[in-house]
Amino acid sequence: MRISELSRLSGVSVTTIKYYLREGLLPAGRQRSATQAEYDGHHLRRLRLIRALTGVRGLSVSTTREVLGALAEHTGDTHRLLGLALGSIGPFEDSAEDSTGRAEVDGLVEELGWDVHDSAPARVALAETLGSLRGLGVPLDRGALVPYARLAEHTAVLDLDQLDGIDDPLELAERALLLTVLLEPALMALRRMAQENESARRHGGGRP
Amino acid sequence: MRISELSRLSGVSVTTIKYYLREGLLPAGRQRSATQAEYDGHHLRRLRLIRALTGVRGLSVSTTREVLGALAEHTGDTHRLLGLALGSIGPFEDSAEDSTGRAEVDGLVEELGWDVHDSAPARVALAETLGSLRGLGVPLDRGALVPYARLAEHTAVLDLDQLDGIDDPLELAERALLLTVLLEPALMALRRMAQENESARRHGGGRP
DNA sequence: GGTCATTGGATACCTCTACTGTCTAACATG
DNA sequence: CATGTTAGACAGTAGAGGTATCCAATGACC
Numbered sequence: 001m002r003i004s005e006l007s008r009l010s011g012v013s014v015t016t017i018k019y020y021l022r023e024g025l026l027p028a029g030r031q032r033s034a035t036q037a038e039y040d041g042h043h044l045r046r047l048r049l050i051r052a053l054t055g056v057r058g059l060s061v062s063t064t065r066e067v068l069g070a071l072a073e074h075t076g077d078t079h080r081l082l083g084l085a086l087g088s089i090g091p092f093e094d095s096a097e098d099s100t101g102r103a104e105v106d107g108l109v110e111e112l113g114w115d116v117h118d119s120a121p122a123r124v125a126l127a128e129t130l131g132s133l134r135g136l137g138v139p140l141d142r143g144a145l146v147p148y149a150r151l152a153e154h155t156a157v158l159d160l161d162q163l164d165g166i167d168d169p170l171e172l173a174e175r176a177l178l179l180t181v182l183l184e185p186a187l188m189a190l191r192r193m194a195q196e197n198e199s200a201r202r203h204g205g206g207r208p
Numbered sequence: 209m210r211i212s213e214l215s216r217l218s219g220v221s222v223t224t225i226k227y228y229l230r231e232g233l234l235p236a237g238r239q240r241s242a243t244q245a246e247y248d249g250h251h252l253r254r255l256r257l258i259r260a261l262t263g264v265r266g267l268s269v270s271t272t273r274e275v276l277g278a279l280a281e282h283t284g285d286t287h288r289l290l291g292l293a294l295g296s297i298g299p300f301e302d303s304a305e306d307s308t309g310r311a312e313v314d315g316l317v318e319e320l321g322w323d324v325h326d327s328a329p330a331r332v333a334l335a336e337t338l339g340s341l342r343g344l345g346v347p348l349d350r351g352a353l354v355p356y357a358r359l360a361e362h363t364a365v366l367d368l369d370q371l372d373g374i375d376d377p378l379e380l381a382e383r384a385l386l387l388t389v390l391l392e393p394a395l396m397a398l399r400r401m402a403q404e405n406e407s408a409r410r411h412g413g414g415r416p
Numbered sequence: 417g418g419t420c421a422t423t424g425g426a427t428a429c430c431t432c433t434a435c436t437g438t439c440t441a442a443c444a445t446g
Numbered sequence: 447c448a449t450g451t452t453a454g455a456c457a458g459t460a461g462a463g464g465t466a467t468c469c470a471a472t473g474a475c476c
Contacts, residue, residue, distance in 0.1 A: 156402035
């Protein structure tokens, strides 16, 4: 298909598609001639993925590029390396290498017995957030964190279960990405509702 | 204290503080004269909160204003109403009122037996995300969602436990906000690490 | 073969957000 | 009185995420 059809099917304007091509989010089509390139279903799929990451999840274009790059690199290898590349999500400002928080996180991971790469960006992200909370007078010690971590373990089991039985490595990698990244807003929404429910239960917001 | 001291203590430049004052994120100090206003510890605390919300969590200035507004309104009343106001987080684009997804979410909430306000924005947020995932060929049916929801219940219990024993209503509301909003990146980081760990466990990324 | 809309590629432009800089008159402080 | 700080107003800036326009080269239809 040509770019105009790609635009029609995806609902993304031609100029925006060109922009994504320029920015390296979308691979170029097969060049047929100087004025024609051929796009296919992969491009359409990729385009939908881009819109989901930038729109629903709110990732920046540059982060999206990194994420998609990781997807291409680690196909077949999936979660392990995907997780490694994905931490770059979130708007964590360059902080002064909070080594206190980092040590705290490393200790936590060890206590949990988790097999997590040393350079996993999630470690940094966690240290960062905990540091901020501490600065605001909400110190979360290990005792408070471990129960959350155990729940995260259960979540991860559910996540990986979703990926069972997918054979095509490309499909697998993409599905893993979607579950890791796009499910986040959904889980947070569930948490919000669960909080409201729990709050009602405790403080007698009794049902009529 | 004067604005320059507020700036020094918070690490935020005077001009930026003025910007936050203009934008209504920070309440004005007590006006002493035409050229002097008096700020106190509350302002400092608020300023740190603003930086945490915009920096760590990546909220926009306008969303931060809404969140802080909700904080002021619902002090003492906390989670119930806080949750109601907080859904406006996340970059959910104006979608075509996905009524399919909405019905799905309402059904889920009913099955769970949750006491959640009809107009809770988290309902919309969830419907939105599930719609996107469906559009990308990852339909999550109720059977897949309920286990996640049960985990969210446990998370909410932990969250509310953290708020136990706080008497000052202002303190309580602020703490609730921090736990709801700022803990999100931390929980997601834990999930990422748990995924990596689980992936290693399943696919034999054996420890040396 | 002629005609005309479409395409790829390049570049300029636009809008929004989150600040930042500068100016001024009115003070505060020594 | 001299000096420095402050509130308040307003213009300017940098980056992100597109959008618009132009152009020459086509390709499809007649």
